[in-house]
Amino acid sequence: MNMTKHTISVLVNNQPGVLQRVAGLFGRRGFNIDSITVGESEEQGLSRMVIVTTGDENTLEQVQKQLYKIIDVIKVVDLSSNPMVARELALIKVNAEPAMRPEILGVVDTFRAAVVDIGPHSLIVQAVGSSDKIDAITELLKPYGIRELTRTGVTAMIRGSQK
Amino acid sequence: MSIQNPTKVLKEELREKLLRPDVISGSESLLRCLLLEGVECVFGYPGGAVLYIYDAMHGNPDFHHLLTRHEQGAIHAADGYARSTGKVGVCIATSGPGATNLVTGIATAYMDSVPLVVITGNVATAAIGTDAFQEADIVGITMPITKQSYLVRKAEDLPRIIHEAFHIANTGRKGPVLIDIPKDVSAQMAVFQAPGPVAIRGYNPTVEPNKLQVDKMLRAIEESERPVILAGGGVVYSDASEELIEFVNKTNIPITTTLLGLGGFPSGHPLWMGMPGMHGTYTANKAIQNADLLISIGARFDDRVTMKLDGFAPKAKIVHIDIDPAEIGKNVKTDIPVVGSVKEVLKQANPKAKRAQSDEWVEHIQQMKEAHPLRYKDSETALKPQYVVELINDTTKGEAIVTTDVGQHQMWVAQYYKFKNPRSWVTSGGLGTMGFGFPSAIGAQMGNPDKLVVSINGDGGMQMCSQELAICAINNIPVKIVVINNQVLGMVRQWQEIIYDNRYSHIDLAGSPDFVKLAEAYGVKGLRAANKAEAQAAWQEALNTPGPVLVEFVVEKYENVYPMVTQGNTIDEMIMGDSE
Numbered sequence: 001m002n003m004t005k006h007t008i009s010v011l012v013n014n015q016p017g018v019l020q021r022v023a024g025l026f027g028r029r030g031f032n033i034d035s036i037t038v039g040e041s042e043e044q045g046l047s048r049m050v051i052v053t054t055g056d057e058n059t060l061e062q063v064q065k066q067l068y069k070i071i072d073v074i075k076v077v078d079l080s081s082n083p084m085v086a087r088e089l090a091l092i093k094v095n096a097e098p099a100m101r102p103e104i105l106g107v108v109d110t111f112r113a114a115v116v117d118i119g120p121h122s123l124i125v126q127a128v129g130s131s132d133k134i135d136a137i138t139e140l141l142k143p144y145g146i147r148e149l150t151r152t153g154v155t156a157m158i159r160g161s162q163k
Numbered sequence: 164m165s166i167q168n169p170t171k172v173l174k175e176e177l178r179e180k181l182l183r184p185d186v187i188s189g190s191e192s193l194l195r196c197l198l199l200e201g202v203e204c205v206f207g208y209p210g211g212a213v214l215y216i217y218d219a220m221h222g223n224p225d226f227h228h229l230l231t232r233h234e235q236g237a238i239h240a241a242d243g244y245a246r247s248t249g250k251v252g253v254c255i256a257t258s259g260p261g262a263t264n265l266v267t268g269i270a271t272a273y274m275d276s277v278p279l280v281v282i283t284g285n286v287a288t289a290a291i292g293t294d295a296f297q298e299a300d301i302v303g304i305t306m307p308i309t310k311q312s313y314l315v316r317k318a319e320d321l322p323r324i325i326h327e328a329f330h331i332a333n334t335g336r337k338g339p340v341l342i343d344i345p346k347d348v349s350a351q352m353a354v355f356q357a358p359g360p361v362a363i364r365g366y367n368p369t370v371e372p373n374k375l376q377v378d379k380m381l382r383a384i385e386e387s388e389r390p391v392i393l394a395g396g397g398v399v400y401s402d403a404s405e406e407l408i409e410f411v412n413k414t415n416i417p418i419t420t421t422l423l424g425l426g427g428f429p430s431g432h433p434l435w436m437g438m439p440g441m442h443g444t445y446t447a448n449k450a451i452q453n454a455d456l457l458i459s460i461g462a463r464f465d466d467r468v469t470m471k472l473d474g475f476a477p478k479a480k481i482v483h484i485d486i487d488p489a490e491i492g493k494n495v496k497t498d499i500p501v502v503g504s505v506k507e508v509l510k511q512a513n514p515k516a517k518r519a520q521s522d523e524w525v526e527h528i529q530q531m532k533e534a535h536p537l538r539y540k541d542s543e544t545a546l547k548p549q550y551v552v553e554l555i556n557d558t559t560k561g562e563a564i565v566t567t568d569v570g571q572h573q574m575w576v577a578q579y580y581k582f583k584n585p586r587s588w589v590t591s592g593g594l595g596t597m598g599f600g601f602p603s604a605i606g607a608q609m610g611n612p613d614k615l616v617v618s619i620n621g622d623g624g625m626q627m628c629s630q631e632l633a634i635c636a637i638n639n640i641p642v643k644i645v646v647i648n649n650q651v652l653g654m655v656r657q658w659q660e661i662i663y664d665n666r667y668s669h670i671d672l673a674g675s676p677d678f679v680k681l682a683e684a685y686g687v688k689g690l691r692a693a694n695k696a697e698a699q700a701a702w703q704e705a706l707n708t709p710g711p712v713l714v715e716f717v718v719e720k721y722e723n724v725y726p727m728v729t730q731g732n733t734i735d736e737m738i739m740g741d742s743e
Contacts, residue, residue: 013365016314021306028307058492065489071311071331074365 005034006060007080007156010049011041013072021070022049031055031063035088035153046074050155052131079156086156089126090134091116095145096123104144111137122147177225182357189318189349190219193282194226196325199357202253204229204244204609206237210257211297212284215349229609229638232630234261236602238268238281239628243603245277246589247564248610249402251333255282259297262343263304267596270308272339274593275423276400278332279339280325281309287347288316302343310338318351326358335368336487337400368486372503377511379499380458380482385517387456389524390416391479393439393468396423396592397461397486397505404428404585406509407460413516417528419447421462422592426582430561436528437537440468441728442574445535448726448734450528451476456519458482461505464494465593474733484508535739537578545719546694548572548647552579554702555617555645563615564607566590568600568624571653574724576619598627604642605631615643615706622648622675632685635711643705644687644713646678649720657723661738682713693717 012018019038026033034052041048053063060078067076079086096104101123108115108125111133117124127137131154138149181195193216197205204227209217220226231237234256241252252272256265262283272279286295302312311331313324321344328340384390398407398420404427411418411434419439420428428435437444439451451457457479462468464483469475472494482499483491491500501508539549552575555563561581566589567573573590582588589607591599604618625646635642652670659667679689688708692698698716705712725740 017302017306017312020303024306062489062493069336069487069489071363071366 002056003054004056005052005054005080006078007084007086007154008051008053008063008067009077009079009156010051010067010073011075012047012049013074014040014045014047015072018047018072019049021072022051022067025066025070026051026053026063029062029066031059035151037153037155039155050079050153052154077158079158082158083160084156084158086130086154087128088131088134088152088154089128090138090149090151092125092127092138092141092146093122093148094125094141095121095147097121100144104141107137107140113137184354184356186352187355188215188219189315189321189344189351189353190215192318192321192353192355193325193344193349194219194223195355196322196358197253198225200251200325200329202251203227205253205255206231206240206244206606207255208234208237208257208261210261210284212258212286212346213255213261213349215346216255216284216344228255229634231602232633233628234264235268235598236605236628236631236634238265238279239271239596239599239602240606240609240631241279242268242272242277242599243566243589243606244610245272245279245606246275246603247586247607249400249586250610251278251280251329252606253280253282256284257297258283258285258301259299261297262299262301266305266308267594267598269305269339269341271591271594271596271599273308273310275591276337276396277339278337280328280332281339281341283341283343284349285314285343285345288345289347291345302341305341308339309341312341312343314343315345315348318348318353319356321348322356322358327361327363330361331363331366335366369488369502370486370504370507372484372501372508372511374511376499376501377508378515380501381512381515381517383456383480383482383499384414384416384458384519387480387519388521389454390414390456390458390519390521391450391454392416392418392458392460393421393451393462394418394424394427394460395421395462396427397484398424398427399585401461401486401504401506402585403461403506403509406506406513408432409513410509410516413513413518415518415521415525416458417450417521417525419443419450421465421468422577422590424462425577426585426588429583430581431583433529434525436532438577440465440734441470442578442724442726443468443728443734444537444578445726445737445739446528446531448728448737449531451479452733452735454479456480456482458484460484460509461486463490466494469494469734470728471731471733539722539725542719544694546692546698546716548649548716548718548722549575549579550695551645551647551698551716551718552576552619554698555619556580558702558706559615559617563587563617564589564611566600566604566607566616566618568620569595569597570621570624571649571657571722571724572619572621572647574654597624600624601644602628602631604644605634605640608640608642616641617643617645619645619647621653622646622650622672622678623652625678626675629681632682632687632711632713636686639710641710644682644711646713646715647718648675648678648715649718649722650675651720653722654724660723661727662729678713678715688712689715691715691717
């Protein structure tokens with residue numbers, strides 16, 4: 001079977017426990033979650049989750065159908081079957097003695113990332129982009145010593161006027 | 164209370180009284196809403212967190228509550244009520260242990276798509292999350308086994324929530340809905356406002372099928388030479404038996420009914436082949452394996468039906484009719500999916516349905532049925548369990564409501580009781596819950612006061628909920644309770660014999676009570692039979708005795724259920740055992 005990454009957007013009623021219902025479903029049915037993000041949507045009372053999952057076409061179909069069985073789920077869209085914009089944000093606290101800073105800033109500039117905090121011995125780099133881009137900058141910053149890394153997970157939507 | 168309690172259509176007078184915008188407590192609002200939903204009887208058990216609710220019941224002549232002896236008994240009774248009537252079953256328990264005692268029953272109903280509304284109390288809102296006395300996160304615990312659940316925050320939300328819960332439980336693919344009511348909410352005063360129409364944005368089950376898909380199915384039937392129908396619980400749940408009979412008659416397709424489908428199609432019909440799967444009939448299993456078209460109608464290709472999946476129905480084009488789109492393609496690759504209620508699909512299909520080219524196939528099926536009927540080696544000395552089921556079948560003419568527990572006796576009833584009517588068969592199929600058989604019969608009897616209800620149990624399962632004998636006795640609920648006693652956990656023993664090389668591990672039920680005395684201890688008449696003559700006499704006496712009776716049949720210990728397909732094999736690789 002052909003295992004691929006899928007990005008799914010799930011519009012849900014903003015009810016207590018709805019995240020638990022969705023996450024529980026993935027766990028229970030053996031679907032995997034690479035990342036999950038939740039936040040308000042364009043409509044009051046509704047939240048949108050963006051879930052990245054890995055699996056074959058059958059699994060993807062089951063994921064969507066099972067999600068629809070949750071009463072608080074209103075719409076499920078397989079974003080990755082469309083042209084989409086997918087972005088993730090990462091904060092990377094990297095060791096940075098004053099002497100090393102110019103070199104690190106070079107990496108930051110190349111990735112159009114930003115330095116959002118400077119401490120005596122470290123910097124916090126904020127990077128926004130595709131997951132691949134975040135992986136790449138993380139890789140490049142590793143030699144300087146990453147003290148802490150936090151990533152939001154992917155949020156995404158379909159390009160153009162299609163909703 | 165009397166079990167003759169009326170299935171009254173709410174009298175207009177009462178309805179008006181219930182709808183009045185009085186300032187009432189959450190508890191009174193709950194009772195009013197249940198009555199407005201047409202609830203005839205609630206099964207429950209009180210406790211600290213539901214004291215306001217039980218206080219509201221006190222002296223309320225319109226509200227009927229049956230006190231069980233265990234919360235598990237209450238929910239299985241509600242389940243039996245729902246399966247046998249088609250109405251929503253309702254039960255109530257307190258917080259913490261009361262609520263967790265319902266978990267098995269909720270899972271049982273969820274697996275078999277049974278509509279229940281389960282009401283639990285919880286600690287007061289302010290105490291939630293503090294590990295308060297008798298606190299349990301029952302909404303969290305039951306999330307994977309409920310169709311929907313609610314934690315009620317305000318008394319004024321109750322009417323809407325209850326109305327939604329009944330709607331969700333009994334539409335689409337049916338299932339249990341839990342409503343958790345904190346103690347302060349049950350006490351809170353609010354102006355009662357009757358619920359408006361249900362509007363749930365994310366919930367809109369597909370009932371009407373896609374016409375093109377139905378036409379595709381009909382074309383496939385016309386072209387087929389070896390078609391088979393596999394009918395399941397969906398036929399019963401959507402009240403589609405008549406439509407199914409018409410469909411089978413028009414298309415001339417042999418039909419097999421799953422465990423939960425039994426009764427959905429009359430067993431006396433010449434095209435009926437019995438049950439398929441692990442303990443299915445020779446004919447049903449062979450027919451599926453040789454079919455060129457398999458039409459699943461309201462069945463979900465459970466592993467006990469399909470056994471080894473990649474050898475299941477290898478030659479067949481698969482049509483799958485189901486109200487739950489998630490079932491289609493879940494286990495078996497489907498060629499023609501039809502999403503919709505079984506009843507609506509068949510109603511749409513019947514006027515256009517044409518006969519399959521199945522004359523030769525039907526003749527072949529009839530030959531198989533004659534050559535390989537269900538059979539067992541009868542004995543003149545020992546009492547055979549299959550004989551007991553046949554005796555019950557013959558004397559009740561296949562028309563009783565029969566509930567079972569889980570295990571060998573369940574399979575023998577499924578094989579040897581010849582069900583004629585839908586909703587006359589109550590058994591835990593998906594979850595396989597021991598302890599279900601007896602309390603579910605109490606619920607079935609409450610819902611069908613004028614019908615004969617027979618509860619058939621093993622000696623193991625009977626001991627899992629035997630405390631409910633008390634409520635049969637005290638309310639004179641006339642269930643005929645059968646205990647098929649082989650003194651072992653028979654199905655486990657059978658597996659240990661066949662698969663584990665006679666290594667019998669912890670299956671001996673020595674030390675079980677004298678079931679006759681147990682019944683008598685509760686004030687229920689008890690009878691025992693150990694041979695055919697005694698069996699006939701005792702059973703006749705039970706039928707002739709008004710009120711509840713327990714009959715213990717002491718049967719052959721080493722009897723096996725055949726045919727049997729062991730795991731890893733396809734359904735035509737049957738062990739026929741000593742039956743052939």
